[in-house]
Amino acid sequence: MTRLALVALTLPFLAFLLLALVPPLRRRGRAAGLVSIAAVGGALAAALALWRVPVGAPAVGVWEWIPADAGPLVTVGLYVDPISQAMLVLVTLVALLVQVYSLAYLDEERAPALGRYYAYQSLFAFSMLGLVLAPNFVQLFVFWELVGLCSYLLIGFWYDRPAAARAAVKAFWTTRLGDVGLIIGIVLLWRATGTFDFATLFELAGGGRLPAGLALTMFLIYLGAAGKSAQFPLHVWLPDAMEGPTPVSALIHAATMVTAGVFLVTRAFQLFAAAPAVLALIAWVGAFTALLAATMACVENDIKRVLAYSTVSQLGYMMAAAGAGAPDAGFLHLLTHGVFKALLFLAAGAVVHAVGTNDIRQMGRLFRALPQTGIVFLVGTLALAGVWPLSGFFSKEAVLAGVWAAHLRVPFLMLALTAFLTAVYMFRVVLVAFFGRVEAGGHPHDAPPPMAVPLWVLAVLTLAIGARLALRGGETAHPPGWLTSLSVGLAAAGILLALLMYQVRVVSPAAVSRALAPLDFAARRRYGIDALYGALYRGLLLGFSWLIGWIDRYLVDGVLNVLSALTLRAGDRLRRIQSGQAQDYVYGVAFGLLALLIVSRLWR
């Protein structure tokens, strides 16, 4: 069983090595893409085969990495349990579809750049799989950083665009901020328990033998997760990450990178459970992030940014569920969201590809021009809005149920409001872009097959997962009866409001923004968080450089100047001893003789 996992893990890595070490292949572009696709396709097959194997206890295959006297300090290996099985499938599936899609999407890219792109993609898939399969915190951290690196590379894929380069750096730094917490947390955890291994840690947690006072440790680990999963206040990088190619956004938002944080919390939930305060914090921050991002999504005009904010918002959902003690619900939402968010992004990419702009105000009546894209986008939107019987409905309901069951009233209200807002802003996009009255310029047409097929696959999967969940019924949670009506009601109300505002135009959007002027003002400026960070960053950096400059100029240089002046002056003084007159040197001889005489008297 671990062998299958190993196959899934190594195939993308082999593809990466091949592309990285064989430049002729990489420079071929499409050929490189096919290699990468074949590898990830194989990985998907292995993941599916592995998925069919029922797992009782987690299967662990371990090799020694850092030996130590009392058993190996760190191991590398594979940890296969239902969570990693599902993640494997999700990651390889989305990666495969994204890579296929990219073939057409990046058609105009130069061949070497395309080869580079696929090398990154393979490495990204490998990193994420390694992260998912990690049996201990050290391996997890290594792959965690690899994921960060890959997202940096891919977001900055068009590195000659300043905005893309900035966004890549921003993503890297922001997540790194959380990662500092993560690595400190990991080391603290090791100090407290003496092990990195999940299996051992879970055993301890299961037996209630975890040492007390883990709150700080778990909080630090959560910081890492918050950075990767774009939780407030570390969410700022995700919308900017839209500067990368759209398939990359799909990959980052659906299957890799941002899911890593949620995955970490899910994976280590038993450890988090030992620190209830941290769990509550996770829930509150998650719910707050969800609401905050939803409001920002409502005022955003860039189609990809709307989706980015919706991702932040949905990640808030997942985190809130985990914080409320329902990690299964959060994880379910992670899976369903992964599928339909990939669908939405790829569809948005098709739209952008066809229209040539990101701004929904310049789109309209696209449904006629792009019927296929329109349909799949609508499917994704309905799923995201939480309409029965699509997949998003069930996972969202599970999350809400979990939060309600944890008696977190305020977060529950925030999440419910978010559900409403989600429906509003998603339908705003759909109505404006696909049914709006503005005529889009040019002659947009539906995407070519390499792009269309992944869209349809994802759309069908969204429906299928929904259907399967509907048939199985509330297996993961037992929501109170009113919750289903509430969910559906919220989604319906949101859709209705969007229709009234943007289609029937009974309610003027301008009037709404006037009515909510302060909120509107703040949301349009991203609540000033980005500006605040920018100012802080600049202020700190400038202040620090000023301080260093001052120290250098006055302290360091001062010391050196004084030293050099002293040396010069001393040299000048000493120089005068060398009068050049032999007789003065004879004085020296005489003094030397005197000194000898005196010394000979003193030391007898």
Place this chain on the structure above:
Amino acid sequence: MTLETGAFWGLAAVLLASSLAVVLTRNLFHSVLYLAVAIVATGGVFLLLDAAFLFGVQLLLYAGGVVTIVVFAIMLTERLVGEGIGQTSRYLINGAVVSVAVFVGVLLFVGQAPLPAARRPLGADVTRALGELLLTRYVLAFELLAVLLVTALLGALYLARTDE
């Protein structure tokens, strides 16, 4: 007061006086003459110390050789300059202080040094003993000295040669 004591004090007085004159006289030529006196007085001290041969050497080499050379040099330079060479001193006080300090230092050193009190017997013929030593124990140094003298002679000639 034995003959030796009297002679010592007399010679010492002459030696010190002429030495001071060498150092302090304004006329360089007079300086050289005083040096001759001092050298002869030193030779007398050698006589007191039973070194008659050394007295002879001192007279011949120093008084006869060195002083003559110096006189020649003075005359030569004076001829070149075309005027009498004055002889002045610089920082006389400083020099005196340092010299006195060195003298006092040596005195203090000598004061506590264990010196033999009386003369030890010195063989019958000192000159003969010297000759034997020079040609036996110190024959190498003796020969090297000859080389040195030749070298110095050639060197002096080379340095003092006139450009053609």
Place this chain on the structure above:
Amino acid sequence: MTLQAYVILSAAVFAIGLLGVLTRRNAIGILLGIELMLNAVNINFVAFARFNGDPAGMVFALFTIAITVAEVAVGLAIVIVIFRIRRTIDADRLDLLKG
């Protein structure tokens, strides 16, 4: 007379010679001072040789005298050369070594 007397006499001559070396402005005067100092040394050699009953010290005095002669010859030659080049033998002006 005791050995001390001779040694003290020698030291006095030595100090006077040093005074000459230190204070004379004329290069030849400096050479004369050196002669005095060497004489003082010779007195020491001979005195110690006599009081120890070992004529070896006198041999050294002989050597010193010979070397002195060589030194005077070379020294005077140098003085003459300097004079030719610099037109002076005033030691105050001979300061090429000045740092």
